[in-house]
């Protein structure tokens with residue numbers, strides 16, 4: 001492909017520029033990346049020899065680090081020492097960075113001043129912590145990622161407290177079904193995803209929060225697929241608990257967050273027992289027992305993942321600097337190009353849960369008639385150097401419901417993605433579905 005300004009492989013900072021033209025396809029503008037990411041220039045081997053630039057279309061699994069996140073981690077490493085456990089200068093610096101990261105996260109998701117911000121390993125860990133502190137019944141949809149399904153299904157006090165509501169064909173009917181469930185019997189919590197990891201469809205969080213609150217329940221939002229793509233406001237959406245992972249938000253250092261109302265955190269037993277969670281331990285003859293901290297520290301026993309927290313904080317700052325409008329516009333333009341392209345490839349069928357969804361983050365789930373998802377994904381990798389995800393995406397009930405119990409393919413993208421990346425996928429799918437390739441695969 002040639003262009004007046006070539007689409008940079010290590011992407012530039014400039015915002016989407018409709019004036020740059022793809023000379024091979026003059027009707028199609030070149031869409032550069034929105035922000036530089038680490039690894040944009042990596043070359044990978046091809047099955048028939050040679051190498052090519054890797055096209056990462058698996059952001060929904062783990063997004064590449066923003067360059068500014070990598071720089072913040074390098075800086076943090078250079079001054080690294082123990083957190084909360086040392087009087088030395090570098091311990092103080094590291095502790096200050098860790099605690100400041102909580103405030104950056106709180107600000108980024110517009111949390112309440114008295115919300116607890118707990119660093120976890122990832123979203124799965126955050127929702128397991130939420131399950132640990134939540135009293136009473138929980139209402140969930142059947143379209144959730146397992147991370148927001150299985151923690152609620154574990155028996156509590158010998159009974160199952162998860163009330164699973166089948167999603168309907170429309171978002172509107174699904175809201176009605178959820179309201180009916182909450183009306184039918186008291187529940188403590190409605191736990192719902194903000195954006196599907198299979199289809200990218202975005203749910204109306206503010207309306208869901210109002211429904212939960214009308215019936216005396218709180219709401220937990222699984223924002224794993226949302227925070228890097230759309231603005232989130234705990235206060236204005238009325239969210240009680242929000243969970244997300246750093247590695248899906250350009251901060252891939254094994255940390256996540258659960259933020260929310262303090263009272264349930266303080267009332268629950270510590271999630272992990274150990275150092276850092278305790279104010280006092282007395283096991284002597286007149287033992288006072290263990291006095292646990294309140295707030296975030298109560299559930300963060302052990303030495304924390306300070307670089308994970310630092311990287312999340314920097315990702316939050318970088319995403320705020322890019323701005324939700326620019327991020328939304330970038331993804332919209334890439335989505336339109338991908339959707340139009342996919343619609344023109346024979347046998348490619350997009351996945352949707354709802355017929356009335358109007359917003360999707362940068363995720364396109366699809367199947368290819370007659371070709372197993374694993375074959376599609378392996379072909380894209382081996383022949384074209386393109387990384388997508390295939391399988392059931394840790395959402396088995398949803399894939400079954402969509403009529404694809406054996407799985408599907410998912411392309412997902414974000415700030416570092418260019419129109420060239422999208423076009424490479426479309427060209428590869430066209431080649432795959434062309435008769436000759438199909439025959440070759442059948443024979444192989």
Ligand SMILES: Cc1ncc(COP(=O)(O)O)c(C=O)c1O
Nearest residue numbers: 122123124145147197224225245
């Ligand atoms: C919507 C959603 N929730 C939760 C998770 C779990 O995230 P993690 O693997 O970081 O715990 C994912 C991961 O794909 C997800 O997409």
